[in-house]
Amino acid sequence: xxxxPRVASELRDAICTQIAKTGGxxxxxxxxxxxxxxxxxxxxxxxxxxxxxxxHQCYPHKLLTGRLPMLAGLRTSAGMAGFPxxxxxxxxxxxxxxxxxxxxxxxxxxxxxxxxxxAFDPATNPDGRRVVTIxxxxxxxxxxxxxxxxxxxxLKRQFLVILNDNGMSISKPQGAMAxxxxxxxxxxxxxxxxQSAKEILKAVPGGSLLRDVYHKMGEGMKAVLNExxxxxxxxxxxxxxxxxxxxxxxxxxxxxxxxxxxPMVLHVKTVKxxxxxxxxxxxxxxxxxxxxxxxxxxxxxxxxxSEGCRVELKKDGRSFTSAFGEAMVELMSADDRIVxxxxxxxxxxxxxxxxxxxxxxxxxTGICESHALDxxxxxxxxxxxxxxxxxATFLQRAFDQCFQExxxxxxxxxxxxxxxxxxxxxGAVHHGFCDIAILRVLPKACIMAAMDEPSMKAxxxxxxxxxxxxxxxxxxxxxxxxxxxxxxxPAFVLGKARCLxxxxxxxxxxxxxxxxxxxxxxxxxxxxxxxxxACDLLKADGSPLRVAVYxxxxxxxxxxxxxxxLLTRNVPxxxxxxxxxxxxxxxxVVEEAQSMGLDASCVTRLGxxxxxxxxxxxxxxxxxxxxxxxxxxxxVRETASRSVAPGHAGVxxxxxxxxxxxx
Numbered sequence: 001x002x003x004x005p006r007v008a009s010e011l012r013d014a015i016c017t018q019i020a021k022t023g024g025x026x027x028x029x030x031x032x033x034x035x036x037x038x039x040x041x042x043x044x045x046x047x048x049x050x051x052x053x054x055x056h057q058c059y060p061h062k063l064l065t066g067r068l069p070m071l072a073g074l075r076t077s078a079g080m081a082g083f084p085x086x087x088x089x090x091x092x093x094x095x096x097x098x099x100x101x102x103x104x105x106x107x108x109x110x111x112x113x114x115x116x117x118x119a120f121d122p123a124t125n126p127d128g129r130r131v132v133t134i135x136x137x138x139x140x141x142x143x144x145x146x147x148x149x150x151x152x153x154x155l156k157r158q159f160l161v162i163l164n165d166n167g168m169s170i171s172k173p174q175g176a177m178a179x180x181x182x183x184x185x186x187x188x189x190x191x192x193x194x195q196s197a198k199e200i201l202k203a204v205p206g207g208s209l210l211r212d213v214y215h216k217m218g219e220g221m222k223a224v225l226n227e228x229x230x231x232x233x234x235x236x237x238x239x240x241x242x243x244x245x246x247x248x249x250x251x252x253x254x255x256x257x258x259x260x261x262x263p264m265v266l267h268v269k270t271v272k273x274x275x276x277x278x279x280x281x282x283x284x285x286x287x288x289x290x291x292x293x294x295x296x297x298x299x300x301x302x303x304x305x306s307e308g309c310r311v312e313l314k315k316d317g318r319s320f321t322s323a324f325g326e327a328m329v330e331l332m333s334a335d336d337r338i339v340x341x342x343x344x345x346x347x348x349x350x351x352x353x354x355x356x357x358x359x360x361x362x363x364x365t366g367i368c369e370s371h372a373l374d375x376x377x378x379x380x381x382x383x384x385x386x387x388x389x390x391x392a393t394f395l396q397r398a399f400d401q402c403f404q405e406x407x408x409x410x411x412x413x414x415x416x417x418x419x420x421x422x423x424x425x426x427g428a429v430h431h432g433f434c435d436i437a438i439l440r441v442l443p444k445a446c447i448m449a450a451m452d453e454p455s456m457k458a459x460x461x462x463x464x465x466x467x468x469x470x471x472x473x474x475x476x477x478x479x480x481x482x483x484x485x486x487x488x489x490p491a492f493v494l495g496k497a498r499c500l501x502x503x504x505x506x507x508x509x510x511x512x513x514x515x516x517x518x519x520x521x522x523x524x525x526x527x528x529x530x531x532x533x534a535c536d537l538l539k540a541d542g543s544p545l546r547v548a549v550y551x552x553x554x555x556x557x558x559x560x561x562x563x564x565x566l567l568t569r570n571v572p573x574x575x576x577x578x579x580x581x582x583x584x585x586x587x588x589v590v591e592e593a594q595s596m597g598l599d600a601s602c603v604t605r606l607g608x609x610x611x612x613x614x615x616x617x618x619x620x621x622x623x624x625x626x627x628x629x630x631x632x633x634x635x636v637r638e639t640a641s642r643s644v645a646p647g648h649a650g651v652x653x654x655x656x657x658x659x660x661x662x663x
Contacts, residue, residue: 004041004247008033011060012275018071023290024082024425027273027283029059031166031244032134035268036060038250039162042258043130045091049109053102053135053145055083055429056288057164058092065091075425077616083429087614097429098397099139099344099367103148103161106133110159120158122261130158130258137165138344142367152263153235159263165241166272166283231265240267245274278311284347290314317479321418323453324475325350327460328387332358335464339379340387343369349389349418369394373401373413380411385464388413392420392432392474399438406470407442413470414463415439420449420474420525421578422608422622427615433608435474436524436555437583444469446494447556449525453480454489455498455551462492474525476578478618481529495557497522497550500532504548506565517548519636520566520573522559524552524585527576530622533629534636545640555585558592567598572639574604576627581607604639606632 011033019026037060039050045065052058062080063071067089073079084092094105110131113119120128139145140163152159231238237260242253250268257266272287273279278294279286291314332338332354344367346352355362365372369390376386390398395417406413420432439445446466450456450473459473490498499505504517523531528551535547550562552575566573575586586605593600608625622628626635 001248001251004034004037007037008247009275011037011063014063014068014071015059016276016279018074019289020292020294022074022076022425023288023292024074025056025059025288027279027286028057030276030279031270031272031274031283032057032164033060033274034245034247034250035134035162035164035270036064038247038254039132040064041251042254043132048130049093049106049113049132050091051093051102051106051109051131051133052084052096053133053139054099055096057134057136058084061091062089065089075427075615077614077620081427081615082425083427095429097426098394099136100142100144100148102133102135102139103145103152106131106159106161107148107151107155110155110157114157120259122259130160132160132162134162134164137163137167139367143370149231149234149236155263157263158259158261160257160260161236161263161265163240163265163267164244164270165267166270235263237262237264238267239264241269242267244268244270285313318453319479320450320453320456320475320477321348321350322353323350323456323480324389324416324418324460325353327453327457328354328389329357330457331387331460331464332361335385336361337383338385338387338464339363339376340389341365341372341376342389343367343372343394345389345391345394345418348391349416351389369398370401373398374405376413377401377405377409377411380406380413381409386413387416387460387463389416389418391430392417392435393423393430395432395435396438402439402442402470407445410444410469412467414466415470415472416460417472417474419477421476422613422618422625423477424618424621425615428612431608431613432474433580434583435472436577436579436585436588439470439472440556440583440588442470445556446471446554448473448492448554449552450475451481451523451526451528451551452484454485455553456480458489458492459553462494466494476526476618478526481526483529483532492553495554495559497552497554497559497562500528500549500551501535501547504546506548506562506569506571516569516571518545518572519640520548520550520571521632521636522550522552522562522573522575522585522589524555524575524577524579527578527627527632528552530627530629531576531632534632537629537633538636543637545636547636552585555588558585558588560592560596563589563592564596564598567593567600567602570602572602572604572642574606574632574635574639576632577607578622578627579607580610581605582610604635606635 012030015029016026067080070080075082080088083095083097085095086092096102110119113129118129119125120130135145152161243249253266257264271280272283293312295312328340328350332340339361340351340354341363342349342351343365346355346364351362355364365375373388376388379386395415417432417435419430420435423430423432436447439447446469448459450459456473456475463471463473506517521531528549531549535549538545538547552559575589577585579585584607586607590600590603593603606627613621613624619628623631
């Protein structure tokens with residue numbers, strides 16, 4: 001026990017030092033150091049079950065389970081993932097990056113262990129498996145979490161839910177439940193909880209504090225230990241809040257909870273970013289910062305912090321997120337019927353720029369994408385123009401609402417999809433790889449992508465006036481390209497692509513008699529910029545190929561006339577997308593060709609392979625998928641040189657991406 005504070009200090013220094021070099025989730029991990037140490041001190045997770053909700057607070061857990069040598073390669077293929085990853089260790093049970101799921105998966109494992117005869121039982125199997133799940137106060141309000149709690153209360157065995165209450169998600173939690181926790185933290189009962197707990201311990205001679213409180217003592221004594229018994233309505237005993245940084249107190253309470261034979265919520269109060277003034281003082285900025293440097297006031301100080309130190313975040317370029325936030329300010333200033341919302345991601349989506357300017361027309365709903373989209377549908381029904389800013393990976397959580405409450409009703413709700421495609425260090429849990437596929441099935445849906453900032457603004461303006469149904473625009477977690485910034489950006493016209501190489505535009509006014517291009521590239525979103533970079537590489541290599549590059553703009557409806565013009569002239573055509581090749585933009589092109597009775601055998605589809613791509617830099621991931629500039633250039637060469645037999649059926653797919661991903 002005496003060594004544990006030193007372990008906590010070492011963990012914090014190791015985590016902070018590494019994230020300063022590479023970026024990663026900092027504040028969430030610093031806040032759970034003592035809690036994680038105490039859990040591993042009390043439980044044996046080689047046998048017991050530990051399940052994380054979201055998972056971005058797992059770094060201390062990983063370092064305590066043998067993965068310190070992997071820390072130097074954090075969030076790359078050479079090191080440890082930034083989220084729990086069963087491929088790394090048997091101590092990680094699920095790959096998790098979406099909120100609300102931990103309680104439900106834990107209930108499933110608890111039931112499975114019981115059926116297998118492996119569950120802890122104080123009378124018949126004292127060495128059996130215990131189950132622990134950790135969830136944050138911002139995630140507990142998620143609908144799936146509530147469903148999990150509702151079922152957890154029916155368990156007739158040990159089951160521990162730890163509510164990690166730090167008053168923050170990525171930003172300030174929203175909603176009535178968050179206000180409830182705020183009020184409770186300010187109450188006199190909370191401020192005097194430690195002293196009350198000590199008095200109770202003195203008053204209970206021997207035996208188990210928890211057992212005595214819940215089985216022998218009256219409701220009055222219970223009230224001292226729980227916050228209004230809110231979770232008791234789900235059938236879970238509730239204890240806390242307790243200090244999440246008091247190691248002896250945590251160990252003592254967890255020892256009690258370990259042998260408690262009914263479902264329990266242990267409310268633990270922690271400080272997000274604990275241990276460093278800069279991360280405690282601005283836990284939103286340091287939730288998942290890029291690489292940063294700590295400039296010490298005293299360069300000889302061994303501490304990461306010294307008197308007068310400052311922290312400098314490393315920034316490069318202008319992000320799509322910032323561009324979107326500023327574009328929304330312009331749109332909402334010009335049109336008072338526009339309303340906007342996000343689900344706990346105001347900073348990550350750029351909505352933080354419009355929240356303070358239009359507080360009556362912008363909402364952060366907290367971690368509840370399904371509710372947010374239903375709310376947007378309600379606003380659309382009353383005549384407003386809703387824009388929902390959400391990470392592409394989290395849109396999946398609201399697909400049913402896209403179907404039932406939006407598309408089926410013929411309502412115009414606008415989806416602004418940040419973090420579309422490959423996301424870099426967050427890896428497979430966060431890739432936005434299926435938004436085109438899931439939205440393309442919805443009648444009258446209009447699916448678009450932005451290749452740069454001017455095209456994003458043009459797309460948003462098109463969405464503002466598109467009233468026939470659901471619409472979406474996607475962009476990656478990346479900086480905007482300046483390649484076409486100085487050129488006029490034509491307005492979006494439904495189902496029409498934009499040619500970026502007017503000299504080779506099929507039938508376009510700039511063709512100047514150049515004739516049919518050797519190869520055409522239809523690129524969706526920022527892949528158009530990569531396709532232009534591929535042309536630069538080909539030119540530098542002395543290639544004589546005439547390559548027509550199109551910013552496709554629309555995945556639904558695709559440019560029917562362009563596709564017809566290319567295929568009837570037998571122009572080898574490549575589709576490129578930062579999305580799965582399964583049911584994506586390329587598939588839409590092939591389907592459109594087949595609907596016109598055209599042979600699509602000269603179409604090559606490039607996109608994310610039908611295999612998982614794990615954590616690494618976004619550039620490395622794109623290279624693995626074969627959709628970076630070099631990959632596209634190689635595909636152009638192969639496509640131009642390939643001879644397709646007449647009547648060849650199907651679609652030519654480049655196999656290299658799939659083999660690289662599997663490797």
